[in-house]
Amino acid sequence: MRIVIVEDEAPIREGIAKILHKINPDYELAGTAADGKEGYELINSTEPDLVIMDIEMPKMDGLKMLGKLRGEGNQCKVLILSAYSDFNYAKQAIELNIENYLLKPIKIPELKRALQQIENALEKEQSRDMAFSVEGIFLACLNGQIKPDAQFHSLTKERYGFTVEEPAEVFVLWLGSGYEEQKKSARELLEDVGDHTVKFASCVIESDVWQMLIMILYRLPREATQYQYFRTSVVPMLCSNLKSPAVCLWRSVDSLLELPKVMEEMLKEREWNLLLEKGSLIRQEDIEAIKTVPLKHPTELEDKACQAAKRGDKEKVIEYFKLLFEYYKKALHTPDEIKKSVIRFSWSVFNAYKETQGIEADLKIQNILQAISEAVSWDQIGSSLKELFEIIDLEIPEEEAMPVSVLVQKAQQQIRKYYDQGITLEEVANKLFVSEEYLSALFKKETGTTFSETIRKYRIEKVKELLLDTHLKLNQIAELAGYSDPKYMSKVFKEEMGMLPNEFRKSVH
The missing domain is CATH 3.30.70.270 (Reverse transcriptase/Diguanylate cyclase domain)
Known part of the structure; x- marks a missing residue:
């Protein structure tokens, strides 16, 4: 609760400030003023929750100050401490919507009760305002x-x-x-x-x-x-x-x-x-x-993975998990079907490994499979499978086990389709409705190579193919591979292959 004290007598003003801190260390003193005019300006600038004020003060008395504030819509809580018991003062104060009117000399228990009542009222109002906020x-x-x-x-x-x-x-x-x-x-x-x-x-x-x-x-x-x-x-x-x-x-x-x-x-x-x-x-x-097709679980692949797990052939188990995710990419299936298939495959591999190794981790496996069933991202499925692989003593890199995201797959499709037509990162990013920076970072993270390195790889492979299978001239090969300058193509080719295109052609013929 933020409090302002407006009191013309300095000893009383300072005494109230000290008492407030003793009553509740959380009370915050927003400021003090020695007269009504100064108090009016202080209240407007600090917007306190509570004003503790006297009535008789120089320059502007307390009731005039309060009347001015109320006229401007300020509805802060007010506690009056006054030496005057005159009913007219009390009546005016009540009409100005004060919380309490205490007579001096102030008794600390009375002040404490009054402050607690005001604090309770503020909490109720704040709770009500919060409930009726947007x-x-x-x-x-x-x-x-x-x-x-x-x-x-x-x-x-x-x-x-x-x-x-x-x-x-x-x-x-x-x-x-x-x-x-x-x-x-x-x-x-x-x-x-x-x-x-x-x-x-x-x-x-x-x-x-x-x-x-x-x-x-x-x-x-x-x-x-x-x-x-x-x-x-x-x-x-x-x-x-x-x-x-x-x-x-x-x-x-x-x-x-x-x-x-x-x-x-x-x-x-x-x-x-x-x-x-x-x-x-x-x-x-x-x-x-989205038009999906029913997922037929790859039982043959599952059997091979289980046999590999029984033999302790870790490399083969890893290979079969990679093939599993490649299988999912061949057609569109519902997420629920994919997760159920991953769970069935993983459970079978675990049981096959368990038979030969005699491990007991059924509860952990149940938790892992439950997490897969609730997954909404490949990151979550990857994390769950990583836990599974740790249990069955497989060190499988997540990026190898998990398929790349659909976004990167689409970027790769664009590269394969247009690498020989000068496709740029900016063009692909625009087609996929993402920023260049985001696509570039994700592409590098999931494939291990940059967008430009991937295009370069496709172009070099195309150049090699044309050098081997045709008698085209270098300027024709450059054009078909997406290079506008044959000399630049030759330079890039030498950096990649360690020899010029013509030297490569001669070496294989």
Whole structure:
């Protein structure tokens, strides 16, 4: 509680300050003033929770000072300490909405009780204000704890310009294991988005339990959605500034009262991140449009992995897990089917290893498999499998076991298709709706090589193929491999192969 003391007698002023600290060390003295005029200026500048004041003071008495403050809308709590017991003083003070009127000399127990009553009143008001704040209203909607009536709608409309029965849009940013580390910066980014637009109002809510930030967009223009803006601008910005995993989801609602059901559905929709490229904005309509095929579990591959586990052939087990993830990439399957297949494969390999090694770790394995069933990102599946491999004594690099993200797969497809046409990182990033910096860093992390090194590799392989299989001249080969200058092609080729193109052609013929 922040307190200002306005008292013309210095010994009393200083004495009250000392007593306040003894009564409660958490009380904060925002300042003191020796007369009403000085007190008026101090109260306006510090905006205290409580003013302890005398009545008879020079320049401006306490009641005039308080009347001026009330006339300007200042409703701070006031405790009057006065030597005057005149009823007219008390009547005027009560009319100015004071909390208490204590006569001097002040008795400490009375002052302590009065301060405690004021503190309790402030806490109740703050709690009520919080509950009726925009965030409080949305939290109540999210928790299904709100049953609005006509008066409630009238109050929210008057105070905030909306009702909970109006349409809204919900943007969810799930941060997973990086939530605690990144929630502050992620919140600042989202609030900055809201601060720099006039198209909608927004409120960002932290959900520690779900490891996500929920941004609710309200007071929306009619017949308009902010989906495209978030998909093409906000999500790429977040992906550029936040570490993986970061899963973004979107939903439009006809009423904020639908939030409990909608959030339950969005939590389930997170797992589609396993199929979609990083930087996607997942929404129900897009999920429904995805054409999946039933996943036929690779039993033959599973049998081979189990046999390898029984023999203790670690390299083969690693190879079969890599083939498993390659198998998943051949067609689109539902996330649930993929996770069930990973669980079945892992459980079989563990049991095969257990038979020969006699290890007991069933409870740990159950926890690992449960974590896979709840996973919404390949990072989570990778972490769970890493734990499994530690139990069965396999040292498998995560980047080898896990498939690259869909985003990197699409970038690789673009390279394979257009490497000979001068494709650039900027062009690919634009096609995939992410920033160059984000794509470059992710590509390097997941493939071990840079974007330009990968293009260079494809071009050199093309040059080698044309040198071996054709009698084309170097300028023709350069053009077909995506080089505008044959001399530059020869220079790059020598750096890679240790010899010039013509020397290479002669060496193999």
